[in-house]
Each structure stands twice: as structure tokens, then as C-alpha cells.
Amino acid sequence: MSTQAASGPAISAHNLTRRFGKLVAVDHVSLDIPRATIYGFLGPNGSGKSTTIRMLCGLLRPSEGECTVLGHPVPREAEALRMKIGYMTQRFSLWEDLTVQENLDFIGRIFGLDGKLRTTRIDERLRQYHLEDRREQRAGTMSGGQKQRLALAAATLHEPELLLLDEPTSAVDPQSRRDFWESLFELVDRGTTILVSTHYMDEAERCHGLAILDRGRLAAEGSPRQLMDSIGAVVIEIEADDVRAARRALDGQEYVKSVAQLGNRLHALLDPQRQDPEENIRALLAKQSVQGKVERVRASLEDVFVAATGFNADDESSSKQAVA
Amino acid sequence: MSRIFAIATKEIRQLRRDRLTFGMIVGIPVMQMLLFGYAINFDVRGLSAGVVDEARTSMSRALVADMQASGVVKVTEHAASIGELRRSLRSGDVSIGVYIPADFERRRLIGDRPLAQLLVDGSEPTIENIARAFVAMPLPQRDGVYGNSARQVFEVRTEYNPEKRTAVQVVPALIGVILTMTMTMFTAVAIVRERERGNLELLITTPASSLELMLGKLVPYVFIGLIQTTLVLLLGVLLFHVPINGNLFAFYFAALLFIAATLTLGLIASTVAETQMQAFQMSVFVLLPSILLSGFIFPFDGMPQVARWIAQLLPLTHFVELVRGIVLRGAGLAELQVPIYKLLAFTAVALTVVTLRFHKRLD
Numbered sequence: 001m002s003t004q005a006a007s008g009p010a011i012s013a014h015n016l017t018r019r020f021g022k023l024v025a026v027d028h029v030s031l032d033i034p035r036a037t038i039y040g041f042l043g044p045n046g047s048g049k050s051t052t053i054r055m056l057c058g059l060l061r062p063s064e065g066e067c068t069v070l071g072h073p074v075p076r077e078a079e080a081l082r083m084k085i086g087y088m089t090q091r092f093s094l095w096e097d098l099t100v101q102e103n104l105d106f107i108g109r110i111f112g113l114d115g116k117l118r119t120t121r122i123d124e125r126l127r128q129y130h131l132e133d134r135r136e137q138r139a140g141t142m143s144g145g146q147k148q149r150l151a152l153a154a155a156t157l158h159e160p161e162l163l164l165l166d167e168p169t170s171a172v173d174p175q176s177r178r179d180f181w182e183s184l185f186e187l188v189d190r191g192t193t194i195l196v197s198t199h200y201m202d203e204a205e206r207c208h209g210l211a212i213l214d215r216g217r218l219a220a221e222g223s224p225r226q227l228m229d230s231i232g233a234v235v236i237e238i239e240a241d242d243v244r245a246a247r248r249a250l251d252g253q254e255y256v257k258s259v260a261q262l263g264n265r266l267h268a269l270l271d272p273q274r275q276d277p278e279e280n281i282r283a284l285l286a287k288q289s290v291q292g293k294v295e296r297v298r299a300s301l302e303d304v305f306v307a308a309t310g311f312n313a314d315d316e317s318s319s320k321q322a323v324a
Numbered sequence: 325m326s327r328i329f330a331i332a333t334k335e336i337r338q339l340r341r342d343r344l345t346f347g348m349i350v351g352i353p354v355m356q357m358l359l360f361g362y363a364i365n366f367d368v369r370g371l372s373a374g375v376v377d378e379a380r381t382s383m384s385r386a387l388v389a390d391m392q393a394s395g396v397v398k399v400t401e402h403a404a405s406i407g408e409l410r411r412s413l414r415s416g417d418v419s420i421g422v423y424i425p426a427d428f429e430r431r432r433l434i435g436d437r438p439l440a441q442l443l444v445d446g447s448e449p450t451i452e453n454i455a456r457a458f459v460a461m462p463l464p465q466r467d468g469v470y471g472n473s474a475r476q477v478f479e480v481r482t483e484y485n486p487e488k489r490t491a492v493q494v495v496p497a498l499i500g501v502i503l504t505m506t507m508t509m510f511t512a513v514a515i516v517r518e519r520e521r522g523n524l525e526l527l528i529t530t531p532a533s534s535l536e537l538m539l540g541k542l543v544p545y546v547f548i549g550l551i552q553t554t555l556v557l558l559l560g561v562l563l564f565h566v567p568i569n570g571n572l573f574a575f576y577f578a579a580l581l582f583i584a585a586t587l588t589l590g591l592i593a594s595t596v597a598e599t600q601m602q603a604f605q606m607s608v609f610v611l612l613p614s615i616l617l618s619g620f621i622f623p624f625d626g627m628p629q630v631a632r633w634i635a636q637l638l639p640l641t642h643f644v645e646l647v648r649g650i651v652l653r654g655a656g657l658a659e660l661q662v663p664i665y666k667l668l669a670f671t672a673v674a675l676t677v678v679t680l681r682f683h684k685r686l687d
Contacts, residue, residue, distance in 0.1 A: 057529055059686045075685070082531040093526035097341050098334065109330035110530045 008071065010035045010162055010193035011056060015065035018051050025051040027216035028065065033195060033209065035161075038188055040207035041197035042305060048216040049197035050090060053166050056195070057087050070162055083111065086155035090166040092147045096140030100131055100150055103139055104157060111158040125153035129183065145176030152183065156192075163187065165196040169203065181206055201301045212308045220308035224301055231299040233257060233269040233307045234277045238285070240264070240292030249288040250281070258306050267300075269307055327532050331540025335514065339544065345510070349548055353502045353556045360498050361491045361564050371451060371625045374401040374418035376409045379428030387440065387477070388422065396454055397422075398625075409443065413483060415659045416649055419445045419625060420455065438479035446482040447493055447652035448623055455480045484569070484652045492567070495560035496651040497620045499553050499579065500643040504586055504614050505607065507549055511590030512603035514541055520599060528684040538682070542587050549583035550576070569654035577657065578646040581667045585639035588674035595681040614640040642666045 011033040018026040026048040033039045041049040054060040056069055058078025067074050072081050094103045104125065108118040126132045129149040134142065139150060148168060155163060165184075169177045181203065184194055196207070204210055205224045212220040212227070220227055240246040243264050250256050255271040270277045281294050299307075339346060373391070377384050391397050401418055403409040409421045421443030425431070431439045444455045459478050518524045527537060553576070560566040568575070589610060597603035615621065617631055618640040624632065635641045642663035649655035649663075657664065 054686060058684075059525065059528065061685065061687055079531075079533075079684075082529065085529070087526070087529040089522055089525050091522040093522040095334070095338065095523060096521075097338050102334070102337060106330055106334045107530070110327055110527075110532050112326070112531065 009033055011039075011067065011069050011195065013052075013056070013065065013067035016052065016055060016062050016067055017064035018048075018055060018060060019063045024216050026055070026062075029211075029213070029216075029218045030065075031211055031218065031221060033193065035193045036188055036191050037208035038184060038194045038196060038206070039209045039211070040204045041195070041211055041213055042199065042201075042204040043197075043213035043219075044199060044309075046215070047213040049213055050166050051216075052213070053087075053164050053195065053197060057081070057085055057164055083158060084161045086158070086160035086163045088151050088155045088163070088165045088168050090170065092139075092151060092171075094139055094147075094151060094154055097138060099136050099138055100126070100142075101135045103150065104154060107154045107157055113158065121157055125157060129153045144171040145173060145179075148172050148176065148180065152180070156187065161192065163192055163194045163196075165194065167197050167199070169198065169200065177203070201305065204305075205301050212305060214309040219310075220304065224304075227304045227308075228299045228301060231304050231307050232272060233299070233303070234272050234274065235297050235299045235303050236268045236270060236277055236281050237295050237297045238266040238268065238281065238292050239295075240266070240285070240290055242290060245288060246285060246290045246292055249284050249290050253284065255280075260302075260306065267297075267303060269303060327536045328540040328543065331532070331537065332543040335541055335544045349506065349552065350555065352506055353552050354559065356498060356502055356505075357495070357556055357559050357563075360494050360501075361560075370395070370627075371397045371420050371454060371623060372400040372418045373397040373420045373422055374403050374409050374412045375399050375422045375424070376403045376406055377422075377424045378426040379424045381429055383432065384424045384428050384440075387424065391422065391458065396457065410483070413443060413445055414649075414653050414655055416445075416645055416653075416655075419448055419451050419623065439477050440479070442478045442480045444480060444482045445653070446484045447496075447648040448619070451623060455482070484654075491560070491564035492652065493648075494620075495556065495564055495566045496647040497618075497644040498560075499556045500582060500618070500640045500647060501611075501615055501620055502552055502556060503549055503579075503582060503643075504640050505611050506552060507545060507583060507586035508590040508593060508610055509604060509607035510548070511542065511545055511587050512593035512597060512607055513600050514545075515591070515594035516597050516600050516603040525686065528686075534679070534682050534684055538591060538678070542591075545587055545590075546580070546583055549587075550579065553579045553583075566651070568651055570650035570652075571656065574650050574657045575647070578643065578650060578660075578664075581664065581671075582639060582643040582646075585643075585667050585671045585674070588671050588678060589639065591678045592674055592681070595678060610638075614638050617641065619644045636666070637670075639667055639670050642670075 009032040014030050015028045016026055016030070017024065017028050029052060041052065043049050051060060055062050056067055056074060058075040058081065061075050069081055070084050074081065098106065101122070104122045105118065108122060113121060126135065129152060131146065131149060131153065134146065139147060142150065148171070152168070169180055172180065184196070188194060198204055208223060210222065210224055210227060211218055222230070238246055243261060243266060246266055247259055247261065250259055250268060255274045256268055257271060258269040260267045268281065274280060278294050278296055285292055285294070375388055377388065388399060392399055397420055401412055403412060406423055409423065412418045413421055423441040423443060425440065428439055431437055442455050442458055444451050459480055518527065561568065593603055593606040597606055613634060617627065617635040618638055619635070620640065624635060624641065627635065645663040646660050649660045
């Protein structure tokens with residue numbers, strides 16, 4: 001796996017753009033993904049995560065811009081990449097009417113693994129991903145978590161340098177998700193670079209590097225920590241007995257960019273230019289005679305996501321302002 | 325090579341588990357065989373005819389002119405001898421032969437025997453009926469020429485299918501109909517299904533090339549096609565006593581050529597269709613004109629020009645010509661070069677279209 005000394009980034013993209021008719025699915029995205037790291041694409045459905053991944057593995061041609069993957073310009077040299085990358089599609093794309101063993105055997109043959117090597121690799125993967133006792137089971141009859149482990153086993157059978165995982169955990173229970181991420185870290189330890197798209201905050205937080213995508217644009221990029229530290233907003237937490245009244249009290253204030261309820265607490269994102277944000281909020285609450293505790297807190301990744309994607313995902317105009 | 329083998333193995337495994345499709349491989353030929361073999365009986369215009377006129381009298385020319393005037397036949401060939409006429413019949417150039425013997429005038433005056441002979445290609449349906457109509461045709465009435473007009477003009481001789489059984493005409497060509505149906509549909513559906521289920525997105529990110537993907541998918545269907553061919557032929561021989569006058573090797577060669585043509589047709593369908601339902605509809609879209617225009621039921625000669633042009637584009641047309649020539653008329657491959665080249669040309673053009681249309685990409 002880590003045979004060659006890593007030189008340069010695993011993936012580097014410049015102004016990568018993809019249009020489908022009038023729709024701009026990916027809009028001038030530029031990024032560099034270092035080797036042997038887990039890099040995450042965080043974004044809601046339709047933010048361009050899958051389209052970007054598909055361009056990176058040569059399945060879609062970019063309308064504009066260029067990308068280099070493991071030193072190969074794509075899509076021109078996409079065929080040369082096939083042996084070096086593993087791709088796990090969003091949907092389970094192995095054959096449901098074949099057994100676990102048959103699926104892996106087929107993938108092994110397609111990747112040109114010879115008899116003995118193929119057998120040992122398959123045994124190794126079955127053990128690694130706890131599928132040994134499922135060998136003769138048809139893939140279609142397995143649970144979401146099992147299917148996903150099988151898909152990962154298939155994608156890593158030829159020991160690729162780069163793994164592209166498109167929402168691998170969208171149909172999986174929380175325990176399986178945790179196990180899955182453990183196995184991803186094991187792969188990174190052995191030198192594999194992993195690009196994973198997700199819409200789960202907890203998964204995004206586990207990545208070494210993170211790109212937040214919003215309607216095709218790169219809204220923010222950095223490590224989760226950097227992103228949380230450099231959020232372009234002040235985060236105020238309000239703990240109130242009457243949360244709904246507190247929320248109404250904050251309504252209509254231009255400097256309150258977003259309010260989200262978490263149980264009996266509110267997370268308000270305020271304009272960072274605002275002086276004394278805590279005092280301002282306290283005054284607003286007092287005016288409506290709402291009792292509550294107001295405290296400035298550290299941003300969570302969700303706050304970062306809300307701030308980066310324009311505070312209000314369903315209000316088009318305000319979001320454009322905020323990102324600009 | 326090992327990748328093609330891997331893909332073919334996978335395909336066969338999946339096929340074995342897909343009971344419905346597996347059943348259809350046997351079910352379609354058997355059902356069609358029984359349907360067409362037992363239920364179908366077959367009127368026609370513009371049949372190509374060859375004439376041997378050994379009499380060369382004004383009366384014999386009037387007879388041929390009257391036959392043409394009826395619109396049923398069109399004389400395309402004047403042969404020198406009955407042997408030459410038989411050769412044209414055998415190669416399929418003409419489907420009906422008119423033989424007017426040298427003693428035509430004598431026969432006309434004495435009236436003890438029919439005046440002339442009709443040679444009919446019994447491997448094609450309905451031509452038989454036409455011959456029967458000519459038997460009832462009255463002797464031409466011309467000023468100054470007299471004869472007993474109540475007398476029978478023609479004696480009919482049916483070549484290659486003396487018992488005049490529809491099954492004999494239908495069964496060999498039915499192989500082609502069944503193959504058109506199953507080969508086009510199965511390949512189109514097999515590929516579109518993988519696209520629909522998302523398997524293709526995974527397959528195209530593997531090192532397998534487009535050619536390997538295509539060939540791997542086609543190989544199992546070549547065998548299925550040969551199994552179906554054998555099944556129909558066996559049923560034809562056992563149930564309907566279809567004679568196999570030609571060479572079996574030539575027959576299987578023709579079958580293979582046709583299977584290749586229909587498989588590539590299925591591949592084209594698969595590059596256009598997005599869902600299995602669309603793939604299925606497209607195969608029906610090909611099947612219908614194939615059945616109607618290929619000469620399987622209606623003689624090719626009786627069709628308007630446009631229909632003939634369309635028929636030339638359908639591989640079944642050429643296969644029907646080939647298979648009737650081989651199985652019923654005992655013709656060899658050398659005599660049937662034209663349909664062989666047409667089938668090869670079809671496959672080559674179709675393959676080019678497919679390779680131009682199929683990319684290892686999603687856009």
C-alpha cells in the first residue's frame with residue numbers, strides 16, 4: 001500500500017466545475033488533499049459531493065477546471081488510476097444475487113488478482129470486516145451494516161492508494177458507523193488516503209481535513225478545529241424555561257443570523273461585528289420578560305456548518321450575502 | 325481474457341438464480357413453436373418469377389403476359405433450361421418458376437395433359453396458394469387462337485416441400501424470430517439492469533475495459549442462443565417432421581452469424597434505454613417489424629418498396645433467407661453469400677455504433 005514515497009497531494013483540484021444543463025452542480029471548487037489523511041466532504045443533499053467525487057474518479061467530465069489524482073490528470077489518464085483507487089458508491093453496487101464470496105471473487109478477478117493472492121486477500125478481508133460466517137450468504141439478504149462492510153472489503157481488495165467513499169454510512173446504524181470509522185483509521189495508518197462524503201456532523205468531526213460544500217460551492221475548508229475556531233459568527237447559548245418565548249424575543253434582529261433549538265437551549269449565531277453580544281441578548285430577553293441564562297460558547301461543527309452555508313439553508317438571498 | 329471469463333461466469337451465476345429468465349430461455353421457444361407450428365396458415369402479389377419458354381409461340385407469350393397482368397407474379401428472369409430455372413429457385417432469386425414445354429401447342433390442341441408447369445418454392449409460405457390460383461386461370465383468349473378453354477393450363481410442382489406443410493415453412497424461420505426476441509431483449513435488459521441497480525457505476529471504475537465488459541456479458545448469451553436454436557430445430561424435427569435437407573454445419577454457422585447480429589442489436593438498445601422497461605419496449609419495437617417484414621410470414625416479394633428497404637435493415641430478413649435455403653432447399657453457404665455478407669455488415673456497423681456510444685463514464 002505505502003510502497004511509494006508520497007510526493008505531492010493525493011488529490012488536487014483547480015476551479016473544478018460541472019454543469020448539467022443550466023444547473024451548476026459543482027461551482028469552481030479548488031482543493032488539495034494531502035496523502036494518508038481522511039478528508040471529508042460535508043454538505044446537504046444536492047451540494048455537489050457526489051458529482052465532485054465522480055469527477056475525481058473520471059466518471060464525469062468536468063465542464064471547467066482540472067484535477068490531478070495521485071499524479072494523474074483526470075479524466076485524461078483515468079484508466080491508469082483504476083488499479084490505484086477504490087470507489088464505494090452511495091448505493092450498494094455489488095450484486096445482490098451473488099454471495100459474499102462470489103462478489104469478492106469477481107472483484108478480485110476483475111482487478112487481476114491471481115488465484116492464491118486472491119484467496120488470501122479475500123480471507124483477510126472477510127476476517128477484517130467480520131464477514132467470515134456470511135461467506136455463502138447472498139448479498140441482498142444482508143443488513144445495511146453488513147452490506148457496507150462487504151462494499152468496503154471489495155473496494156480495498158486490491159489495496160488502493162486512494163479510497164473514494166460516497167456517503168458510505170447513509171444506510172447504517174450508529175454502532176456500525178463507529179466500527180466503520182475505526183476501519184477507516186486503520187487504513188489511513190497504513191498509508192491510504194481517504195476521501196469521504198457525509199452529512200453527519202459527528203463523522204465530519206473525525207476527518208483530518210474538511211470541505212463544507214453548499215450548492216456546489218466550497219463554503220469553507222480546513223481541519224474541524226480550524227473551522228470551529230475561525231467561524232465567522234459569535235455563538236451564544238441561551239438556556240431558558242420558556243424556550244419558545246426566548247426564540248420569539250430574538251426574532252427580527254438583523255444581527256441574529258440564525259437560531260437553532262437544542263432541547264431546552266437555543267444556539268444563536270450573531271454577527272461578529274456586534275459589540276457586547278451577550279448583553280444585547282440579555283436585553284432582548286428582558287424586554288420580553290423571558291428568564292434565562294445567556295452564555296458565549298465555543299462553536300460546534302454544526303454552528304460552523306450553519307454559518308458556512310449561509311445561516312439559513314432555505315433562504316436563498318440571505319445565504320448569498322453571508323457567503324460572499 | 326481472464327476478465328471476460330470472470331464477467332461471463334458472474335453472468336451465468338446470476339442467470340441461474342433468475343428463475344424467470346431461465347424459464348423464458350426454454351419457455352419462449354417452446355410456446356412460439358407450438359403457436360406458430362400448429363395455429364398458423366397463410367395472399368400475395370409481385371412474386372419474382374423465372375420463365376423457361378421452350379415453345380416460343382404467340383400463345384405461350386400471351387400466357388406469361390396474362391400471368392404478369394394478374395399482378396401476382398413479376399417475371400424477373402428468362403432462363404434457358406429447366407435446370408437453370410431450378411438453380412435460380414434454389415438460390416432464392418425467384419420464388420416461382422414457369423415452365424412452358426416445347427410441345428405446348430400440341431398439348432393445347434390435344435388437351436390430354438396440362439399445358440405447362442409451375443415450379444413452386446415450397447420453403448416459403450403462401451406461394452403455394454398462389455400456384456393454386458394459377459391452376460384455375462383460364463387459357464388466354466386471343467383473336468384467332470382457339471383452344472379448349474375449360475382445360476387445365478398448369479400442372480403444379482412444389483419443390484422442397486412437396487407435402488405443402490406450413491410448419492415446414494415456418495419452423496426454420498421461427499428460429500430467427502425466437503432469437504430476435506430473446507437475444508435482443510436479454511442482452512439489453514442484462515446491461516440496463518446493471519445500470520439501474522448501480523452495478524455499472526462500480527464496474528466502470530474497475531480496470532475492466534469497455535470491450536471486456538461487453539464481451540463478458542455477451543458470451544453466455546451466445547451459448548443460450550445456440551441452445552435455443554437446437555431446441556427449436558429438435559422440436560421441429562420431432563413434432564412437425566421438418567426435413568433437414570442442408571448441412572448442419574452450415575446451419576449452425578448461419579445461426580451464429582445471426583446471434584452475433586441480434587446481440588449487437590441488443591447492445592445498441594442497452595446504450596439507449598435507461599430502464600429495464602425501456603429496454604424491453606425497444607426489443608418489441610424491433611421484433612414486430614422483424615416478424616412482419618422479414619419474409620417469415622409474408623413473402624418478401626409481395627411488399628411495397630419502402631417495406632423492402634426497411635426489411636433490408638433487419639437481420640431477421642437475411643437469416644430467414646439463409647435458413648430456408650440451408651434447411652429446406654439444401655443450399656450450401658457458397659450459394660447464399662449475399663445474405664451472409666449482409667448479416668456480417670449489419671454486425672460490423674452495429675458494433676461500431678455501440679463502441680462509439682458506450683463510454684466508461686456516466687455522462
